[in-house]
Structures are given as structure tokens and as C-alpha cells.
Amino acid sequence: MFSTPHLDLPALDAAGGEVHLPGSKSISNRVLLLAALSAGTTTVHDLLASDDTRVMLDALRQIGCTVDEDGGTTVRITGLGGGAPRSPAQLFMGNAGTAMRPLTAALSLLGGEFELSGVPRMHERPIGDLVDALRQLGCQIDYLGNDGYPPLRIAHGQGVPPLALAEPIRVRGDVSSQFLTALLMALPLAARTQAIEIEVVGELISKPYIAITLQLLSRFGITVTHQDWQRFTIPAGSQYRSPGEIHVEADASSASYFIALGAIAAGHAGVPEGIRIHGVGLDSIQGDIRFVEAARAMGAQVTGGANWLHIRRGEPGQGWPLKAIALDCNHIPDAAMTLAVMALYAEGTTTLTNIASWRVKETDRIAAMATELRKLGATVEEGADFIRVTPPAQLADWKAASIHTYDDHRVAMCFSLAAFNPAGLPVRIEDPKCVAKTFPDYFEALFSVAHAATERIPVICIDGPTASGKGTVAAAVAQRLGYRFLDSGAMYRITALAALRAGLAIDATHESRIADMAKTLPVHFEGGRVLLGQDDVTEAIRTEEAGMNASRVSALPAVREALVDLQHSFRRLPGLVADGRDMGTVIFPGAPLKVYLTASAACRAERRYKQLISKGFSANIADLRADLEARDARDSSRSVAPLKPAQDALVLDNSDLTIDEAVEKVLAWWQERQPFAAPVAAQG
Numbered sequence: 001m002f003s004t005p006h007l008d009l010p011a012l013d014a015a016g017g018e019v020h021l022p023g024s025k026s027i028s029n030r031v032l033l034l035a036a037l038s039a040g041t042t043t044v045h046d047l048l049a050s051d052d053t054r055v056m057l058d059a060l061r062q063i064g065c066t067v068d069e070d071g072g073t074t075v076r077i078t079g080l081g082g083g084a085p086r087s088p089a090q091l092f093m094g095n096a097g098t099a100m101r102p103l104t105a106a107l108s109l110l111g112g113e114f115e116l117s118g119v120p121r122m123h124e125r126p127i128g129d130l131v132d133a134l135r136q137l138g139c140q141i142d143y144l145g146n147d148g149y150p151p152l153r154i155a156h157g158q159g160v161p162p163l164a165l166a167e168p169i170r171v172r173g174d175v176s177s178q179f180l181t182a183l184l185m186a187l188p189l190a191a192r193t194q195a196i197e198i199e200v201v202g203e204l205i206s207k208p209y210i211a212i213t214l215q216l217l218s219r220f221g222i223t224v225t226h227q228d229w230q231r232f233t234i235p236a237g238s239q240y241r242s243p244g245e246i247h248v249e250a251d252a253s254s255a256s257y258f259i260a261l262g263a264i265a266a267g268h269a270g271v272p273e274g275i276r277i278h279g280v281g282l283d284s285i286q287g288d289i290r291f292v293e294a295a296r297a298m299g300a301q302v303t304g305g306a307n308w309l310h311i312r313r314g315e316p317g318q319g320w321p322l323k324a325i326a327l328d329c330n331h332i333p334d335a336a337m338t339l340a341v342m343a344l345y346a347e348g349t350t351t352l353t354n355i356a357s358w359r360v361k362e363t364d365r366i367a368a369m370a371t372e373l374r375k376l377g378a379t380v381e382e383g384a385d386f387i388r389v390t391p392p393a394q395l396a397d398w399k400a401a402s403i404h405t406y407d408d409h410r411v412a413m414c415f416s417l418a419a420f421n422p423a424g425l426p427v428r429i430e431d432p433k434c435v436a437k438t439f440p441d442y443f444e445a446l447f448s449v450a451h452a453a454t455e456r457i458p459v460i461c462i463d464g465p466t467a468s469g470k471g472t473v474a475a476a477v478a479q480r481l482g483y484r485f486l487d488s489g490a491m492y493r494i495t496a497l498a499a500l501r502a503g504l505a506i507d508a509t510h511e512s513r514i515a516d517m518a519k520t521l522p523v524h525f526e527g528g529r530v531l532l533g534q535d536d537v538t539e540a541i542r543t544e545e546a547g548m549n550a551s552r553v554s555a556l557p558a559v560r561e562a563l564v565d566l567q568h569s570f571r572r573l574p575g576l577v578a579d580g581r582d583m584g585t586v587i588f589p590g591a592p593l594k595v596y597l598t599a600s601a602a603c604r605a606e607r608r609y610k611q612l613i614s615k616g617f618s619a620n621i622a623d624l625r626a627d628l629e630a631r632d633a634r635d636s637s638r639s640v641a642p643l644k645p646a647q648d649a650l651v652l653d654n655s656d657l658t659i660d661e662a663v664e665k666v667l668a669w670w671q672e673r674q675p676f677a678a679p680v681a682a683q684g
């Protein structure tokens with residue numbers, strides 16, 4: 001997951017390949033609660049690992065369920081099975097509506113004292129209609145903040161009060177379908193001896209989510225019938241029964257980003273045509289699978305099976321550019337946000353209606369989408385329950401935008417698609433970690449299939465003499481930007497080590513054999529460790545002797561040539577920070593930022609001394625200084641790629657700077673080169 005303050009996406013121009021999507025959030029949290037209400041143990045496979053499922057799992061543990069996690073996507077829940085939950089308990093629900101609403105209803109019918117709260121935005125998301133329905137039944141629920149909103153307290157410390165079940169329980173269905181889902185999952189607990197009726201007041205929105213609820217209830221032994229989605233009957237004798245094992249489908253809403261990607265991105269040589277999605281397909285029980293119909297209407301070519309989809313962009317004039325649509329999106333409220341971004345690639349104006357529920361989601365999504373689409377240059381009209389998007393009229397009208405994401409995972413994910421803009425502009429996604437709510441590795445998945453022209457993938461080069469702090473500063477800059485990191489010196493250190501282990505002296509007579517070896521080095525970088533074949537050489541290549549050997553091997557022109565492709569292969573999305581001696585002069589001469597990092601020899605010798613001592617090596621400052629000056633002299637005087645600042649490099653003498661100051665300086669130089677305004681503090 002990218003936990004950087006922002007993630008800059010270079011202009012993307014093509015895509016192709018396969019993605020495996022994480023489990024559906026809606027199904028995951030429903031299954032967890034149903035397993036918790038059942039007797040026995042349920043093994044849940046392919047569970048979504050995200051913020052929203054985390055709060056649900058934590059809450060279930062707190063109320064007394066046994067939750068065994070395998071560290072992957074399988075979780076075993078041993079449910080309460082009619083027993084009383086552990087109480088009192090204070091439950092934190094984050095911003096997970098799929099946890100807050102159903103748990104409020106279920107805990108009300110289980111008995112006990114509970115306080116349920118969440119993040120500030122959760123306290124702005126309505127729950128009054130559900131609480132009204134539960135109070136109608138006789139439940140004692142108090143608001144702890146504003147009436148109608150969390151946080152709230154369920155005050156059933158003396159047990160569940162007698163419930164008024166004779167009359168149908170009335171609940172509004174036109175604000176959020178989660179209220180009805182919550183009642184449907186909780187009321188079987190009270191339907192042992194009598195049937196219970198629920199009557200929906202107002203037009204039920206998001207019926208597909210109710211369909212998921214009914215499907216999952218039936219997997220746990222409860223068959224709910226309904227009349228025209230307005231009146232629901234939970235039969236007498238209802239009792240939750242664990243299915244033993246259950247698999248969670250991949251998330252159809254998450255699929256929408258990759259369906260859209262397939263619809264807007266051209267193919268490119270060397271990768272399979274189109275995007276293939278695994279884990280969810282045309283037989284999905286999730287309503288958002290109908291996003292496929294909308295994407296097809298806009299021009300996407302979609303084929304699929306039970307649990308897979310394949311999407312291709314239409315031919316020019318036949319699906320590409322996309323066609324503008326007018327669509328009632330009541331059936332796909334979450335995935336419809338993706339349509340608003342697809343509209344940027346359509347001819348004409350796209351109108352999405354019946355989306356009032358967007359206003360009470362993670363953020364006011366209609367306002368958020370309108371604001372951010374306008375930043376890109378689109379013309380947007382918004383109303384209480386609709387949005388109308390007209391793309392920028394011509395190339396010059398597109399703008400490089402820094403997208404504010406409002407702590408809303410879907411805003412972040414759907415706006416990543418704006419990086420395919422025809423103007424070739426980068427897009428900044430602020431607070432990219434908000435995708436953790438449903439798809440923590442979304443950007444990794446995107447980068448695994450998206451393509452950018454090599455020259456568009458940014459590279460920051462940090463060259464300089466020995467022990468100037470290049471590696472330290474480069475690694476920190478890479479981390480702050482979410483970029484990859486190339487320690488090119490390690491390549492020479494490994495080559496020298498491999499040569500010596502093969503019995504080859506490091507000199508011109510062995511140049512071509514060492515170069516051949518360098519071309520096929522079995523080197524792997526794994527979580528900070530460096531492996532040469534099966535051998536962990538992380539420590540072995542870090543000694544002063546290894547540095548000196550690297551300096552010798554690096555003076556051999558054929559060896560340098562042999563390592564070029566390997567170094568170039570690090571230039572991958574979303575960007576690269578490379579440290580070495582010739583990053584800016586030879587390997588990435590077109591890099592948009594080149595820094596020559598230096599410090600006085602005395603200062604560098606002292607730093608290296610402290611570095612070695614802290615690792616338990618014995619060292620002597622005078623010897624170290626002599627060695628590093630000898631190394632610098634050899635590196636600067638060799639015939640090929642000598643150490644020197646690139647002509648367009650910015651020189652930074654960090655003798656009197658802290659590491660943080662040096663990092664900030666490089667980041668400031670980088671920011672100056674970006675088309676986005678400097679980041680501002682996050683807003684609501």
C-alpha cells in the first residue's frame with residue numbers, strides 16, 4: 001500500500017494483463033456478522049483484508065467471538081450461537097457503514113451495553129431511520145452526540161426488553177439500504193417462535209445490496225421472502241446455521257476500475273490484449289456487476305464467465321472514443337462513480353441520475369466528484385441527485401490536477417483513471433492510503449497492468465562521492481514519493497563479490513568474463529536483503545573492502561556496459577530514485593531532476609566511521625578518509641562514466657545539513673518541477 005502524502009501518476013498510455021481482485025467489502029462484512037451470530041465455526045475464505053473488515057473483526061472479538069486469522073485471507077469465526085455477547089463494550093467502527101449499521105441492530109437484539117462510535121465522518125452519516133425502527137420494537141438506544149447520528153449507546157444491560165413484533169417493523173428505504181440490511185440480519189434472532197414482517201417506507205434504493213443480504217442469509221439457514229421489495233418476511237423458527245465454509249467473491253465495485261481501464265486504455269506490444277479480471281464474473285451476486293452493462297453502453301467490449309471478465313477497448317469509431325450515456329444509477333451506486341470518470345473519455349455529455357445516496361457516503365460524493373472533475377478541465381453540473389459531465393473540449397483544456405480524495409477510497413481509485421488523459425498530463429492522488437478501506441493494494445494492481453512511455457516515468461538521480469549520504473537520502477526521497485529505489489553501487493559490489501568468489505581477479509585481463517557474469521547475475525532484492533542466488537550477501541557487500549573492490553570492477557568498461565539494462569529495468573511505475581556515480585550523466589541522462597550530493601572529506605570520513613562503529617565494525621577515521629579519497633580519485637579519473645556532476649545537476653553540499661534537511665531540499669526541488677501546486681493540509 002502507498003502510505004505517502006500523495007502519489008503522482010505519470011501520464012499512462014496503455015494497459016494489458018491480469019488482475020486478481022480482493023474480496024467484496026459488502027459480502028465480507030455481512031458474512032463475518034452472520035458467522036458471529038451462528039453456532040459453531042465458519043471458515044471464511046478470500047475475505048477482504050481492509051480497514052472496514054478490520055473494524056468488524058475487532059468488534060466481533062470484543063463481544064466474545066473467537067476469531068482466528070491465518071495472516072492471509074482466511075479467517076475462522078466461532079459464533080455466539082444464541083449466547084450472550086460480552087458486555088459492556090466500546091466498539092470503534094471507523095468509517096465502516098457495513099459494520100456500524102448491522103452491528104447496531106444485531107447488538108440491540110442480543111442484549112448488553114454497548115457504545116458504538118467512529119471517525120468524525122461516521123458521526124455525520126445518518127443512522128436515525130434504523131434507530132427509529134429499533135426503538136419502534138422497544139429497544140433502548142441513546143444518541144451520544146447529535147440526534148440521528150453515531151455515536152450511540154445500546155442500553156440493554158438488563159437484557160433485551162420485550163419486543164413489539166406483532167406489527168410490521170417499518171423502516172425507511174430511500175436513504176440507505178443498509179438500514180434494511182441491518183434489520184434483516186438482526187431480526188432472525190427474534191424470530192424463533194413467530195414470523196416477523198418488515199415494511200419498507202419509501203422507494204427502496206440499492207436493491208442489489210438487499211439481494212446480496214438475502215442470498216447470504218439463505219447460506220446461513222434463513223429464508224426471507226419479499227413482496228416487490230417493499231415487505232419482507234422472516235419465517236418463524238429462524239435459527240442461524242453456519243455453512244461451515246464460505247468463499248467471498250471478489251469485489252464487483254473494485255472491478256469497475258479495471259473494467260473502465262480496459263475500456264479506455266489502448267493495448268501495447270508485449271502484453272496480452274485487454275484486461276482480464278479474476279474472482280468476479282457475470283454470475284456475481286453483487287449488484288455492481290451490472291456496471292458491465294453501463295461500460296458496454298459506453299463502448300467497452302466485455303466478455304466473461306462465472307468468475308472472470310475480459311475487457312477490451314472498442315475499435316476507433318466503434319466504442320472508442322467512448323459514448324456518452326444517460327443512466328439511472330440506482331442499481332450501481334458505488335460503481336457509478338467510475339462512470340463519472342469514464343465520461344472524461346466520452347464524446348458528449350454523460351448524465352448520471354438517481355444518485356442522491358452519494359451525498360451520505362464516505363463524503364458528499366456528488367460534490368467531491370464535481371469539484372475534482374472540474375480540476376481536470378471537465379464541465380460539470382451537479383444537482384441533489386445527479387451529476388452531468390462534459391469532457392474538456394480540446395487537448396489544451398485538460399489540466400494537471402492534484403486530486404483531493406476526502407478520505408474516500410472510491411474517489412482515489414476512480415480518479416487514477418484520469419492519468420490516461422490524451423494531453424499526457426500527470427495526475428496527483430492525495431492521501432492514496434485511503435484505498436485501504438476496500439483495496440489496500442489498488443495502486444500496485446494498477447501499476448501491474450498499466451503502461452507509461454519510459455520517458456514519462458520520472459527518475460530522480462542522486463550522484464556523488466563516497467559516503468556523501470546518497471543512499472540514505474535517495475532511499476528516504478523514494479519512500480516519501482512512493483517511488484522505487486535503485487542503489488546502483490550495490491550492482492558493482494555484487495559483481496565484484498561474484499567475480500572474486502568465482503576466482504577471477506578484478507583486472508583488465510578478466511574484463512570480458514566478469515562482464516559476462518554481470519549480465520546474468522542471479523541477484524534478487526527482497527525486503528531490504530540482497531540475495532546472490534540462494535546466498536544472502538547483504539552484509540558481505542557492505543564492507544569497506546567490498547566498496548573498494550566495487551570501485552575496481554566499475555572501472556572496467558565492459559562491466560559497466562553489462563549492467564546498463566539491469567539498471568534501466570528499475571525505471572518502472574510510478575517512478576524511480578536512483579543513487580550512484582553516473583545516474584545523471586550516463587544511465588538516465590534525460591532525468592528531470594539530477595542532484596549531485598557532496599560533503600567535505602572530513603565530514604564523510606566521520607559519517608562512515610560512525611556508520612561502521614554502529615554496525616560493530618572496528619574502524620579508524622584517518623584510514624577511512626584515505627580510503628574514500630582513493631576511491632573517489634579512482635571513480636573520478638576512470639575513462640568511462642567518471643564520477644562528476646551532470647551538467648544540469650543541482651549541487652547540494654550537505655556537510656552542515658541533517659539527513660532530514662537534505663531530504664526536504666531534494667523534495668522541494670522535485671516539487672518545483674511538478675505542474676501541481678504544493679500539497680496543502682488535508683481538508684474534510
Ligand SMILES: Nc1ncnc2c1ncn2[C@@H]1O[C@H](COP(=O)(O)OP(=O)(O)OP(=O)(O)O)[C@@H](O)[C@H]1O
Nearest residue numbers: 465466467468469470471472607611654657658659
Ligand atoms: N546529512 C546527512 N545526509 C546523509 N547522510 C548522512 C548525513 N549525516 C549523516 N549521514 C550518515 O552518513 C552515512 C553514509 O551515508 P550513505 O551510506 O547513505 O552514503 P553513500 O553516499 O550512499 O555512501 P556510498 O557511496 O558508500 O554508497 C550514513 O550512516 C548516514 O546515516
Ligand SMILES: Nc1ccn([C@@H]2O[C@H](COP(=O)(O)O)[C@@H](O)[C@H]2O)c(=O)n1
Nearest residue numbers: 488489490492550551554580581582635
Ligand atoms: N553508478 C555507480 C555506482 C557505483 N559505482 C562504483 O561502485 C562503488 C561502490 O558504490 P557505493 O555507492 O555502493 O559505495 C563506487 O565506489 C563506484 O566505484 C559506480 O561506478 N557507478
